[in-house]
Amino acid sequence: MDILNKLQWRYAVKKFDSDKKLPAEKLEVLKQAFNLTATSYGLQPVKLLIIENQKLKDQLVAHSWNQPQVADASHLLVFCIHNDVDENYIKTYFNRVKQVRETPDDVLEPFRNFLIDDFGSKTQEEIDTWAIKQAYLSMGNLLTVCAAEDIDSCPMEGFVSEKYDEILELQAKNLKSVLVMPVGYRAADDMFADFKKVRKELSEAIEEII
Template structure:
């Protein structure tokens, strides 16, 4: 499927086929896509829960404004932000860079020090807002990959993050839930799958500067 055809194919799935489960290889693709998503400075202040326990999904539906996608989907992905992006977090990132790329310390040190000092000047709320932006970047990547892999998905902001955090013990993991993405296969009787896409005309949203 071409990229544009795949993006036309995708939609926010309202009803999943509960009898169909995504194969492990498809879930692995989504895990890798999440890990490869672009993030500011490459810091990855994110983690993702992959939930396939039906009893758990049913309970999470209670904290998702009773949206049926949560317990009817094959899997539920919960995108979370790290509670702390501090000096140690940044230092760990540069250790990975040094290990993977074998970059000399003298080259990494100036940028390492800049980021540490820059984040020290930011308020907690500012860092949280920055991390949430990274979560949306990851969501965009996942939705695009889902379309390319013919995996149906429904991006959701409509849930109670604090209750998710409590129920999934995210506080103990130093995480906070930001977005929920049920994934699976659309039900054949989901009428929304037949709807034509409604988008502004291309010439209204694209500005060409020659």
């Protein structure tokens, strides 16, 4: 039940305490949790940017619907998708599998060739849509991890991706920003902290088929 209590505690923070910073050990947990997130085929088409630089956070507020959480949070997490999920990207993944698991090439080759053919037949838009779904998985995982670690967070879709990409020079890195999540510690006077959660009844949200 402890995790349920943690999920009751979490909410989308509207006001962060700008004087409170996440310690290094908490950041390390978030990094490891992000890297352990499940992704389709294990390809990890998502990269996480962790921004602490205050001037940069201040600059991004104007392109985040002027939401102050971006500047006031301890760190700003930017979830980006890779624009280059191609044959070389897939081969790099399978080389990693071979190195870590010592799996023979004759075992890896059929699945590797399938993925190369499959992604080769997709449009860039289709690949981006697939990759964005993996970004949501990553954010969802980190929201739960943040709650478990008593870290406050605010998941955000409200930002101008093109401006983030420009400011963070993401095009040169074959990346595109898709989600944003400020993390840190809630301000003592954030009135939203005491709001009751509004959720459907379990009987309405869930249907069990036995």
